[in-house]
Amino acid sequence: MTVTLADLPRRQGSKDPQLAALDGQATAKRGRNLLTVASGKGGVGKTWFSISLSHALARAGKRALLFDGDLGLANVDIQLGLLPTRDLAAVIGGQASLKDVVERYSDESKTGFDIIAGRSGSGALGRLRPQLLAELREKLISFGEGYDHVVLDMAAGVDAQVATLADHGGRTLVVVTPDPTSITDAYAFIKLHRQRDPQAEIHVVVNQAGDRFEAQRTYDTIKRAAENFLKFSPPLLGTIRRDRNVTAAIREQRPLLARYPLAPASEDVTAIAARLIG
Helix, strand or coil: CCCCHHHCCCCCCCCCHHHHHHHHHHHHHHHHHEEEEECCCCCCCHHHHHHHHHHHHHHCCCCEEEEEECCECCCHHHHCCCCCCCCHHHHHCCCCCCHHHEEEEECCCCCEEEEECCCECCCCHHHCCHHHHHHHHHHHHHHHHHCCEEEEEECCCCCHHHHHHHCCCCEEEEEECCCHHHHHHHHHHHHHHHHHCCCCEEEEEEEEECCHHHHHHHHHHHHHHHHHHHCCCCCEEEEEECCHHHHHHHHCCCCHHHHCCCCHHHHHHHHHHHHHHC
16 A cells, blocks of 8 residues: 555654655655756856757657746846746746746747746845745745756856755756866865765756867766765766857857757757656
8 A cells, every 4th residue: 555645644843754854755756847057157057048948858859847936137038038927936936836937939830939038137036035035935946846857047156045046956057167276166065965965867068168178077077076085976068169159048048949950059969858857
């Protein structure tokens, strides 16, 4: 006979350790379709990658939701040329549910993905209390059950806000470029995330690589540091070549896969999406 959490007795006051463990397992299982895209610093193409990955997953026939988790400095909607009527501010303020603020992006072939926009320039959203952030995370996990993949575009950096939203049991994709400061900050993010969750599933994505040798050197630097100091080896999910078409597509406020589907970076993101699908 299968026993669910609802069948287990509840205790007043402290929670039974076994029940707490089951709750944690259930949360992790529910959040397995979440893909957190993070970086140690800004300017590495994190938001662009989040958009492109969501589009690639949709083109592969998957139901994808892109959640702009860069609270206060959100720009997913800007890169897509969208003007959302409602955003996360309404959800956090209690005026709307996540479902109410979903926007839809569709390309010329009618292939698309859903978007939950943040609020750019809102200092209040960027200073949410941990409890509200945790509640937002749980709402996202529950709402995301209706999708094959939920891509969570995080704020750059390693602050508490990022850590709280990233703590969901899914996979974390750390975007890094060959720039030394990007490598250093990416390692710092991996270190802090592993300290918070030793079981965190972290993958590395090397962006803006001049060639495969530069991409490999970048990954090897992070891998050696993680192995030496964290006793952990984050796998390489994929590399994305430096591509001038990326800048052109961003200026046109269109996804790269819609504007330049045969560009080198489009091929690379499509390959990463295929690996995630398995």
